[in-house]
Amino acid sequence: MSAALRTMVLGLGNLVMSDDGVGVRVVNHLADWYRFPDDVVLLDGGTLGLDILPRLEGIDRLLVVDAVDNGKSPGDLVRLVGDEVPVALSTKLSPHQMGLKDLLAVAELQGILPTEVVLAGVQPGSIEMGMELSVEVEGALSGLAGLVLSELERWGVAPAQ
Secondary structure (H helix, E strand, C coil): CCCCCCEEEEEECCCCEHHHHHHHHHHHHHHHHCECCCCEEEEEEECCHHHHHHHHCCCCEEEEEEECCCCCCCCCEEEEECCHHHHHCCCCCCHHHHHHHHHHHHHHHCCCCCCEEEEEEECCCCCCCECCCCHHHHHHHHHHHHHHHHHHHHCCCCCEC
16 A cells, blocks of 8 residues: 655745735634644745745645735636746745745755645735735635645545534
């Protein structure tokens, strides 16, 4: 019998910059409402960037949850896979996105980049200082959490409530 693939769900963002904190909020919501198998790690990565690198060792699949400026309307969801992820991060929304791009590049150089990388994101409406999400992103929270759960299901991960 083969070992289970290790999966990390990484929420990124700055909670004091309005919609930028959406990835952290979704990961915290999932941790509060679901129980995950032992081979799944939920990580509030905040704005850590390269500090996350050691945590990627032994991870086979990485699902990043974040606000992503993809030129769409605020609240629109986006799913990016593999090489699409660093390309999307070329348009810098906030400092942590350069950190994520660097993290993925260094992980690849060190041979620890997960074989599957997916970014589940939402187009922000505001990244101004503030603790509240914009109305559009607040309305998209359940859809973003659903996108994360769907991706996990595609990978054969079934959290329990």
